[in-house]
Each structure stands twice: as C-alpha cells, then as structure tokens.
Amino acid sequence: MSGRRWIEVGRLDDIPRRGSRRVKGPEADLPIAVFRTADDRIFALVDRCPHKAGPLSEGIVQGCAVACPLHGWVIHLDSGEAEAPDEGRVPVVAVKVEDGRIWLAPPQSCASRKRKVA
C-alpha cells in the first residue's frame, strides 16, 4: 500500500522464539506487541486483548496465536480475531522482515513521528 510509513523497530533475534516484545508509543497511543512464532514468522498486534485489555505481549505464543495472560483468551496473530467461542478482534499492525530487521507500519498517529531504539 502506498503512503504507508515503515519504521524499523529491531532485529528478529531480539524476540525469543514463541515469544513477544512490546514496542511502546507515546502515551496517547496504544503499545504494539510484536510476536515471533516457532517457525520465525513475525506478527504485530495492538497490545490490548479485546476482552479486558490484557497485555498480549505477556502471553504464551502457540502456533500462530497467543493466549492472553489475564483470562486465557486465544487471539490469532494473523487476523487479530479471538478464537471461538470468544468474540472480539484486536487491530493488526502491518509488519515486514528484511535482512533480519523488523519494520512496522504503525497506525497513522505514530507513523508520522520518529523512532528511538530503547
């Protein structure tokens, strides 16, 4: 998609396999959770479970999904959809990996800003 602003947030190896790290935004913006699956695929979601706003980045990653640490909702990493019978969806953030580096295209409000690696 044209017009999308990509921001580099770190390396693939910064995230453990079957793990997640958080990318923080300014206070007004939601933090983003970046996930790495067992087979090294990378996904990013807004870091708020649709159920009670739990931090998905603290959950257990399984296959292409993550279990929220607060109440165990399982959220699919590719669609952001909650696994039935739960219903809900968390926004998916565009992500790409190039040469082992991870790039995000965060929602507009942060994309216009700069980035700093912590």
Add this chain to the structure above:
Amino acid sequence: MNDACNRKERLVVVGNGMAAIRTVEELLSRTPDRYDVTVIGAEPHPNYNRIMLSSVLAGEKTVDEIVINPRGWYDEHGVTLITGNAVTAIDRAAKTVSLGDRAVLYDKLLLGTGSKPLAPPIPGLGLPGVHAFRDIADVDAMIAASELHRRAVVIGGGLLGLEAAWGLKRRGMSVAVVHLMSTLMERQLDATAGELLQRDLDARGIAFFTDGQTEEILGSDKAEGVLLADGRQIEADLVVLAIGIRPNIDLARAAGLDVNRGLLVGDDMRTSDTSIYAVGECIEHNGQVFGLVAPIWEQAKVCGARLAGDDEAVYVPPPIFTILKITGVDVFSAGALAAADEADEEITLHDARRGVYKKVILRDDRVVGSVLYGHVVDGPWYVQLMREKADVSAFRDQLVFGRAFAERAGAPAPKIDIAAMPDSEQVCDCNGVSKGRICEAITAKELTTLDAVRAHTKASASCGSCTAKVEAILAHMGGAVAHRADPAMCKCTDHGHDAVRRAILEQELKTMAAVRQALGWKTADGCQKCRPALNYYLICAWPETYRDDAQSRFVNERVHANIQKDGTFSVVPRMWGGLTNSRELRAIADVAEKYAIPTVKVTGGQRIDLLGVKKEQLPAVWGDLSKAGLVSGHAYGKALRTVKTCVGSEWCRFGTQDSTGLGVKIEKMCWGSWTPHKVKLAVSGCPRNCAEATIKDIGVVCVEAGYDVVVGGNGGVEVRVTDHLVRLATEEDVLEHVGAFMQLYREEARYLERTAPWVARMGIDYVREQVVTDADNRRALHERFLTSQRMVQNDPWAKRAAGAEAHEYNAMAEVV
C-alpha cells in the same frame, strides 16, 4: 383409523424433563420401533439435569454440561422434539393435545409435567427481583442479579434453598436464609445434624433467620427486602423463593383425570384414563408425592416397561436418600430420621469438634434409616443394608463406625474394593445401575472413559456421588483403561496428566518436543494449558538436565514478579520463617522511596509486598534488595511460597518447641522448589496454633512430646483442614518427612492441583504409606527432593539484576 394396523402407535409425551425422557429411554431400550414418539417441552432447552442447577448457579458447571440428552439424541432415536411450547389442553375423547392452535394426535399419552415452586401467600411476590429456583431461566436471572447486586435473601432452608444460598454466596453475594422451622433441612435431618449444618454454613458466611415466617416482600417497584412476622427486616435486592414444590397438575385436572395433591397413578403408572400414563414430580402414588430422583427413576423404569407391553412391571418405592450438593459440606440421609417408637433403636456417634455426626436407626435388627454429617462415605452402604433388609445384629457394635470397620474390625479403611464387590451390588443409586451392568457395558462397548460409561449406563450421571466407585470399576476392568479416568490435559492431546507423567519416565522423554512427538500431540506447539504443565513435569522428572523453557511459563514465573491488573508488578522478598531485621527493613524502605513504590503491605504469609512496581524498574529494585541479602520470595510462582511461624519457645510462655527456628530450617530446605501448584507451610509452637498450620499445605504443630506433621490443608475458597500425617520426635525427622511429602506431591499431583484436592483424591492412608510407613521410600523421596533443590536454589532476582533476560524487562523499541 382403517390403516391402523399399518402405522405405528403414536406416543405423545408432555414434558421434556428428567422423568419423561428417562421413561422414553427405558421404552426405546426395550422396543425402539413400536411408537412414533413426539416430545413436547415448555422450556426452550433439550432435557437437562435439573438436580445440577445448583452447580450451574455456583459456577461449577455450565448449562451445556448439565444437558443429559442433546438435540442430536432425539434425532438419532427418531423422536420428534417440540421445545418452547406448552401444551394447553388434552381432549381425551378425540385423543389429542392442543399446542396453541395445533392439535397433536396420540394413541398413548405420557404426562411428565413436573412441579411448580410453592409460593407463600404474601404481598410482594410479583415484584421484580423475586425469583423461584426451578429452571434454567431462574438460574440465569439469579446469576444476572448476582452480577448487579450484593444482597440476597433465600426463603426456605431446605435442600433447594441451601443450595441456592450457597450458589449465590459463591457468586459473591451476601446471603441470608429465612427458614420457617427451628432447624435446617428438617425433613431430611434430625435436629443435631441440622444444627451442625447451620454452624458450618454460618462459618462460610451465610446468615440464618430460623423460626422466621415471611410476612411480606418489601419494595414498591422492585424487591428491597423481606419483613418477618416477628418484626425482623432483612434488606435485599434479590429474593429467592425455595420453600418447596407442588405437583403441576393443571392440565390433568382440566382434562378430568383423577387428582388429589398430585395426579393419581396406580402401581402400573397409569392414570384414571388407561391411555394416559404419568411419571415424576406431577404424580401421587399411594398418598406420596415425589421430589427426589431415585424413586422417579424407578417410576420411569416401570412406566417404560408398561408402554413397551410388559404387563408385569410394578412400581415399588425404593428407599429414598438425600445428598446436599454444597462443596465441602457432607450431608447424607436415608429413610427414617429417628426412632418412631420404643421398638426402634438409635445408635449415634457425635464428635462435635470434628463436626462428625452419625446416626443409624434400627428396627428388628434391620437398618431403617440413617443420618450422616461430616463423614458420609458409608451412606450408600446403609442404603444397601436397608434395601437388602439385612440382619445387622452380628456387627451392630461396629455398625456406626462404617463398613470398613464393621467388616474387618481393627483394619484401616480400605479403598473401594472392586474385586470383592458382588455383581449385583447397586453402584449408582440415582439410576439403579449395578456393578454387573457397568462391567458388561465396559466390555461390550470397549469403554475407556468415565464419560463413555456415563453415556452408556447412566452410572454416576445424575448426582455424581458414586463417581469414585464408577472410576474404580473402570480402573479394575483393565490396566491401561484404569488411568483413563485421568481427564485429557487439554485440546492438544487425549492423554491425561497421569499418563503423560508416566510416559515421560518410562520412555525417558526429555524435551517438550519429544513428549509431543511420542504421544501424538495434535498441535505443533501445544497451548497455554499443556505447555506450563509439560515444562513442570520435565523439570520434576529430569532436574539435573532439563532446560527450563521460559516461553512455556506464565508471565509471572517468566519475569519473577506478580503482574497486577494495571500491568505493574509486585515484589515480595523472602523473609525466612517470617523473620526480618533492621537492615532488611531499611533496604525495603529505601527501595520504596527511591522507586516511588505506591503501596507497601504485609501479606497473609508474613512477608512484605511492594506493589505498583513498573516492569522496567524490576531489575534495579531487585539489585538494591540483593545488596541487603534479600532474595526472591517466589510469591509469583507455582512454587514454595512461605513458611509462616509463631514465636515459639524462644519467647512465648506457652511455646513447647522452637517453632521459628524450625520454620527457618524448613524454608531453607524447600525454597526455590517448583511444584504443581503453590505450596504454603506453617509451624506453630503449641497446639494453640497461632501460625494456623492446620489450613496449610504442610503444617507442623509442636507439642510437648515432639512435632505433629499435618498435610493437605487449604484456607482458600474451599477451606480444608489438614489430615494428620505423623507425630515425630526430632527436627531432623520433621525435615525428612516434609521433604519426602514435598517430593511425593511434586512427582504425583497433576499440574495446578493443590495439595488439598490431591490428598483428598489419593486418601491420607496412601500418603502415609508412602511417606511414613515405608521408611526406605521416604528416604528415597527426600533424597530426590534434595537433588532437585541443588539445581534451583540460586536467586533468580540476583541473576536478572545482573543483566540476565534483559529482553523481558525492556521494550524492544519506543516510537516517540
């Protein structure tokens, strides 16, 4: 009607409840093709287990879990089901029932219209917020009210009322029970047992207004409370009526059938119209009406047989017994409650402190009734003696002590002895299923799970109190099958926890991937349920070689702090045996100021909790605490938490031993250990027990002669007092027994199973045999515990303060 010989007879069933559908099942098992069956139910649900509504209310089961016959069952058996539709009239001349503007033809009609809640004639019954406790709609309304409101009054202190009260209490409401009589459940219990029950429920926070006659439900546009005849007022947002039931006979009466209190039936379950049968709570037989399940199942059996053409089947009321379904409160009653005249005799055993009461009523050397409180395992045995009219004179001395004692005086209580059980013995009293029938079904249908046995035989499918026996029979029927009573771990596998643990050892599976592969896991990665369990099982099995998988741990254990609801964390440093000093306290105070930690609190386990620490601050906070010698308290883990102590003989004038010193030694031995669930200990210096050792996973109570070790207690939602394990003479003995018990629990309990349910499941006799009687085994367990401890006793906080696992504590990047 000319083609009558070519078509099947039409059986119309009015009522889709337990009695009616059980009758249809009995009929179909005899003649599957004789009738075209149509079932008409007023509720919008398939047939469910009304007895279990109290478990749904208490949040222990879902509505789906109490459905007995799902819609698929009706399809499979060619039964037409019409739900959410009430029959409005019966036309006996035309042989039709009216369903709105439709008429349904019948050749035979079965009425199972059940009962209605009794309502006292008082003002305010129609107010919003007043509910009966009868069907799923009532339970839904009560659950909804419990989410919005705080105070509930239950009118009626019988079986139903108490189960409603307990369910609402479990849902977080403050609950008062108003009961007309002076003791609870007076129809099933004598006064002594009723008082014990009231005492126990009172301790669980339910308030009682006995001798209370409700005069009025107060409120103008919704229920606001109740007024009693003696002037007492109780405020409430929810009022539940549970004073009893009466047969629902409106339809039968309007159709001109003979009725009294209930719809009159004979021994053949037929009404005054020979084409119309009736079963369940709507009927009256020999002057009796019914509310409990056992006689109703018997009616269903007879009625099903009659409908199938068996003209011999006759209803004989079986002995009635009652079980109260309030978790942790054990009540059982059957037959007579007291001696009826001078010819009758009562044998009683009353241990007020332990809350155990047993009474057996005899007539002509035969058991005619029993009331049990607190220890009810022998209930089914007394019912069996009643049913067999057995002469008990030979063992009446031991009768009140129970079957184990009576049958082999002096021997410890055996587990359920399946081999010795005759095939004719009734296992499931609700459904009238014998051991022989269960064994037949297991063999013929190759059943391997409890659910399958329930589906095929109905054994243990109603009140569930015989589940342990059914499982034991399943186990007895075949070695491999035995362990299938162990439920599947999660959706990733059909294997149960026990089977997986065995496979890990027997097949020497040493990684999670190896377990998943060898046992045919259905998912590549496992899930949030099996991964933490497998990680624990592997740590426990291979302490010296297994590499802990942080990604399979719940967030608290992964980051070594407790996540709070706002995403901050809490930090609890270890204080050995609850001891601290000025240096440690100063370090804690400094940390609280330096990092602006908002809340500092003393925990129930005698530790100090720093709450509201930001995740990125954790390593620095730990670093400062480490400098003062403080280490992780593991307050976040399925792990050894705390050893709570009283001051003991060093200071206390009552102390018999050095409880504080012993507590420190135990905590030094046990800290750092990962366990199936959290483990809390306490050591009290005398039987006054100020450290509350008798509700801990492991407790030590010091006495003049030494140390009493007690295990399997819990002070949480389900309070359980410990079982006494052993009395020991020296501290060294205590350490060895505690270590051995820890290891037995670590090796044999299922992940997320506390010691209380585990000890209850295995029986204290088993634990005692493993840890006390068999000294070689105890030493081996203790040795394995120490080996495992050598691998884990290094402070996870110090390592992280020094920079380990830094990625856990920092954001990957910050967009500014």
